[in-house]
Amino acid sequence: MGKVVVVTSGKGGVGKTTSTAALGAAVAKTGKRVALVDFDVGLRNLDLIMGAERRVVFDLVNVIQGTAKLSQALIRDKRLETLYLLPASQTRDKDALTEEGVAEVIARLRQVFDYVFCDSPAGIERGAQLAMRFADEAVIVTNPEVSSVRDSDRIIGLLDARTMRAEQGEHIAKHVLVTRYDAARAARGEMLSIDDVLEILSVPLLGIIPESQDVLRASNLGAPVTLSEPTNAAAKAYLEAARRLEGEDLPVIVPFERKGFLDRLLGRRAA
Amino acid sequence: MSILDLFKRRTSAPVARERLQVLLAYERRSRGQPDLVSVLREEILAVIAKHVQIDQDYIQVSMDRGETMSTLEIDIQIPNKSAVPLAMAG
Ligand SMILES: Nc1ncnc2c1ncn2[C@@H]1O[C@H](COP(=O)(O)OP(=O)(O)O)[C@@H](O)[C@H]1O
Ligand SMILES: [Mg+2]
Numbered sequence: 001m002g003k004v005v006v007v008t009s010g011k012g013g014v015g016k017t018t019s020t021a022a023l024g025a026a027v028a029k030t031g032k033r034v035a036l037v038d039f040d041v042g043l044r045n046l047d048l049i050m051g052a053e054r055r056v057v058f059d060l061v062n063v064i065q066g067t068a069k070l071s072q073a074l075i076r077d078k079r080l081e082t083l084y085l086l087p088a089s090q091t092r093d094k095d096a097l098t099e100e101g102v103a104e105v106i107a108r109l110r111q112v113f114d115y116v117f118c119d120s121p122a123g124i125e126r127g128a129q130l131a132m133r134f135a136d137e138a139v140i141v142t143n144p145e146v147s148s149v150r151d152s153d154r155i156i157g158l159l160d161a162r163t164m165r166a167e168q169g170e171h172i173a174k175h176v177l178v179t180r181y182d183a184a185r186a187a188r189g190e191m192l193s194i195d196d197v198l199e200i201l202s203v204p205l206l207g208i209i210p211e212s213q214d215v216l217r218a219s220n221l222g223a224p225v226t227l228s229e230p231t232n233a234a235a236k237a238y239l240e241a242a243r244r245l246e247g248e249d250l251p252v253i254v255p256f257e258r259k260g261f262l263d264r265l266l267g268r269r270a271a
Numbered sequence: 272m273s274i275l276d277l278f279k280r281r282t283s284a285p286v287a288r289e290r291l292q293v294l295l296a297y298e299r300r301s302r303g304q305p306d307l308v309s310v311l312r313e314e315i316l317a318v319i320a321k322h323v324q325i326d327q328d329y330i331q332v333s334m335d336r337g338e339t340m341s342t343l344e345i346d347i348q349i350p351n352k353s354a355v356p357l358a359m360a361g
Contacts, residue, residue: 053294054336057308069327090298220287 002033002110005117005245006135008159010151012122014143015179018215018225020119021049022235023139025224026242028083032114035074037086037105039131040121041097044088050077051222052085061089064101070108079227084113097130106134124154134164137173139206139245143180144192149200152176156203175206177241182211183255194254207241209234210255293338308334308343315345323349 007020020036028034038046041061047053052075058068063086070086077083086109089096109116120131132138138159142152156174165172178197185191198205209215212234218225225235226242233255244250301307312332319325329348335341 048290048294051290053290054341055334057332057334071328072330072332217283220283222286222290 002113003115003137004106004110004135005115005137005139006120006132007117007139007141008120008128008132008155009141009148010122010124010128010155011143011148014141014148015177015209015215016122016141017045017049017119018219019139019141019177019179019209019238020046020117021224022226022238023242023245024115024117025077025080025083026226026239027115027246028077028080029226030242030246031082033082033084033112034115034117035084035086035109035113037109037116037118038088039097039118039127041088041127042090042093043121044090046119047075047085047087048222049219050085050224052077052087053222056087059087059089060105061096063105064098065096070105079223095126097127099130099133102130103134124151124158128155129158129162132159132163135159135172136165137245138175140174140176140201140203142176142178142197142201144178144186144194144197146192149192149197152201156201174203175245176201176203177206177209179209180211181208181255187256205252206244207237207252208255209237209241289338293336296338297336308332311343312345316347319347325349 005023007016007023009016017038017040024034024036036046036050037060038044039060040046044059047056055075058073060073062068063070063073074084074086077085086105106116106118118131118135121127138155140152140155140159142148159172159174160166163172176198178194181194182191186193194205194208210233212225212232214229214232215225215234218228221228225232226238229235230239237255240250240252244252316325316330325347329350331344331346333344333346
């Protein structure tokens with residue numbers, strides 16, 4: 001039985017879709033069978049980030065409404081044969097997703113895949129709640145910034161109240177993934193520190209993804225950053241986060257600003 | 272950082288532009304009307320269903336939308352057993 005992981009946040013634009021693609025590809029690289037499910041009905045983007053936008057024929061809503069089989073809607077990644085995408089629909093209305101329909105799709109994916117990553121839409125409404133409904137674990141994507149942390153806190157509340165697991169009195173594992181972390185701004189005290197975020201949310205840390213140009217380039221090219229350029233800082237951070245998600249005990253190192261450090265060193269020498 | 276990296280850095284935006292142009296051209300065209308793929312698929316399958324019984328499970332449809340041309344691939348496995356003309360079977 002595969003594990004279902006929802007990638008959620010409350011706030012939009014924090015990096016959920018980027019993280020779903022990067023973590024999913026990182027896990028699939030280890031040979032695990034991975035399905036990425038886009039729950040952002042009406043505003044799908046995971047297909048673009050994965051570079052599969054030209055190959056979408058059917059989507060999640062088609063499967064739920066019975067106009068296509070699940071096997072017909074799943075798009076296999078061209079680079080990794082263990083990685084699949086189930087796109088969201090672009091035009092149909094949000095109410096097209098039913099809880100029973102989602103339950104069935106997730107149950108069937110669980111039988112075939114080792115991991116099912118659900119890319120949540122923004123917000124705390126129906127779409128976001130359906131994306132988390134059948135999850136075993138949650139990756140809460142947070143930027144070190146007040147409104148993002150506040151929204152994450154609301155999402156944590158929902159995870160503990162509205163998921164199937166929570167309702168059955170079971171534990172839902174939660175992890176915070178801090179993304180778009182800018183070490184220079186953190187050093188200048190312009191951004192919440194990692195300790196602040198963790199203390200406020202009191203959820204264990206999955207990783208810290210630095211703010212990086214490479215993420216933008218990967219999305220331009222239509223490849224998860226962990227596949228296109230696995231050696232750069234953001235990709236490495238995602239690869240490590242994926243290992244932690246799989247249960248490995250890897251310490252998280254808070255990125256520091258090299259330039260500031262050198263500057264200080266040079267400054268001292270000059271003085 | 273290698274020279275290749277520099278090169279890649281400069282070329283990612285044009286790639287993004289091209290991908291978006293193809294995608295948006297398709298999405299604008301298909302807005303508000305049934306898309307060509309599903310129309311073709313339904314009609315092709317209807318023609319085949321006149322002659323043989325086929326299970327949805329044995330049909331795989333794939334698509335690759337290009338700038339000037341798209342490909343639609345319909346892969347239908349027809350089990351030999353059920354390749355009995357419907358008129359005779361029914
Ligand atoms: N680590 C990062 N460094 C730089 N830009 C990032 C990073 N993570 C995400 N982004 C950018 O932030 C924007 C929103 O990301 P996205 O994954 O679409 O967020 P969401 O799915 O939460 O709305 C995108 O333009 C993406 O390229
Ligand atoms: Mg998104």
